[in-house]
Amino acid sequence: GQQVMQIPQYQHVQEGEDFTTYCNSSTTLSNIQWYKQRPGGHPVFLIQLVKSGEVKKQKRLTFQFGEAKKNSSLHITATQTTDVGTYFCAGSRGSYGKLTFGQGTILTVHP
Amino acid sequence: DVKVTQSSRYLVKRTGEKVFLECVQDMDHENMFWYRQDPGLGLRLIYFSYDVKMKEKGDIPEGYSVSREKKERFSLILESASTNQTSMYLCATIYRGTEAFFGQGTRLTVV
Structure with missing residues (x-):
């Protein structure tokens, strides 16, 4: 069946540093979605990407969908x-x- | 706002017990899902339902069953709870292939 691999599993950064998480699918996706789960909370939808090569921004967050629609990334500036x-990340x-x-990638930010 | 409500935040059950996890949504969505979340494994699909009385197995259905007698309610049943079913269980509803709305989660411990 379809597999979606995400790396890294953990990322520790100092406040002000950038962060990127990567997602790869074993099959072509119709779309990809990104979710954020705060500690103790449930996943909350951030964005959906549909088109090949699509790039979307939400303030400091940049989302990309690969040309082959098999990979994606989330970058926080x-x-x-x-x-x-x-x-x-979640593939449909x-x-x-x-x-x-x-x-999932667990992000820790040190002040 | 879409509301997805799970009946319990925390549950402790004994091995061999029959366990019911309830989920109710208020948005008249056809599709409802049960996931379990474990560290390092992300969210894995157990079962989903696309209409009343309709259900399909997800990726890890063994040891679980579901019931959907009414559109707004989707129940996950652990026929005979085992310790390896200790996990966070998340119910979600998805409208027409767009974002998923999650309940707050039920943390189940089987002792």
């Missing part, structure tokens, strides 16, 4: 302590909107 949490497959999640 100048991290803040409010960025702490686990970031998941088949009908009904089933999502296959990556393992």
Whole structure:
């Protein structure tokens, strides 16, 4: 079945440093979504990318979808302590909107 | 705002017990999902339902069953709880292939 691999599993940064997490799928995706889960919370939707090569920005967050629609990345510029949490990518497959999640990247930001 | 409510935040059950996890959504979405979240493994799909009384197995259905008697309610059943089912369980609803809305999660401990 489809697999979505996400790296790194952990990332520790100093406040103000940049952060990137990468996502790779074993199959072509119809779209990819990104979620953030704060400690003790549940995943919350950040964005969906649909088109090959798509780049979207949300303030300090930049999301990219690869040309082959098999990989994606999330980059945070100048991290803040409010960025702490686990970031998941999720590939959409088949009908009904089933999502296959990556393992997640746990981001720690040291003040 | 979409609201997805899970019946319990924390549960402790004994090995061999039958366990019911309840999820209710208020947005009339057809598709509902049960995931379990474990460290380093991300979110894995257990079962999903695309309509009342309709269900399909996800990636890790063994030891679980589901029930969807009404559109707004999707229940996950652990027929005979085992210690390897200790996990965080997340219910989600997805509308037409767009973002997933998650409940707050149920942290189940089987002793």
